[in-house]
Amino acid sequence: MADLVVVFMIDSSVDRSGSHVTGFKRSPEIRRFDNFTKNGAAMSLVIFEFAKSFVAGRLQAAVFADAYIELWRIERDGHLLQNDAEDLSECLSSIFCAADMYSQDDSRTEYELDDEMLKLEVSRLINSLI
Numbered sequence: 002m003a004d005l006v007v008v009f010m011i012d013s014s015v016d017r018s019g020s021h022v023t024g025f026k027r028s029p030e031i032r033r034f035d036n037f038t039k040n041g042a043a044m045s046l047v048i049f050e051f052a053k054s055f056v057a058g059r060l061q062a063a064v065f066a067d068a069y070i071e072l073w074r075i076e077r078d079g080h081l082l083q084n085d086a087e088d089l090s091e092c093l094s095s096i097f098c099a100a101d102m103y104s105q106d107d108s109r110t111e112y113e114l115d116d117e118m119l120k121l122e123v124s125r126l127i128n129s130l131i
Contacts (some may be wrong), residue, residue: 045082045084045085047072048069048072048073048076049092049093049127049130051065051068051069051072052096052123052126052127055120055123056123056124056127061116062116062119063105065119065123066100066101066103066119069096069097070100070101073097082094089130092126092127092129099126100123102114102119103115103119
């Protein structure tokens with residue numbers, strides 16, 4: 002099995018006050034969470050966007066599940082999840098559970114998800130947040 006390398010690029014610039022600004026600029030119509038951060042990257046929003054990329058068909062289910070689980074654990078171990086809005090945290094944790102239930106084996110158990118089931122569940126969870 003080949004090693005998976007995931008690289009995220011986050012825009013960085015300086016605002017009018019001279020402060021370093023990093024992150025994704027938020028659209029005014031998005032009220033559930035603020036995806037614009039000063040002096041640091043909003044990792045939770047990166048893994049949220051990563052999940053959206055999977056739903057959009059840019060990643061295979063097996064690649065998504067393994068990478069998402071690893072990214073989520075990095076956030077958990079770095080105590081970053083506790084900084085998220087409650088609805089975002091719940092969504093990301095639920096996506097983690099879905100990814101953890103994914104199995105690419107044809108002999109999967111009744112509760113495990115196949116490729117399409119995983120995509121449908123992640124899509125449902127994303128849509129419940131936005």
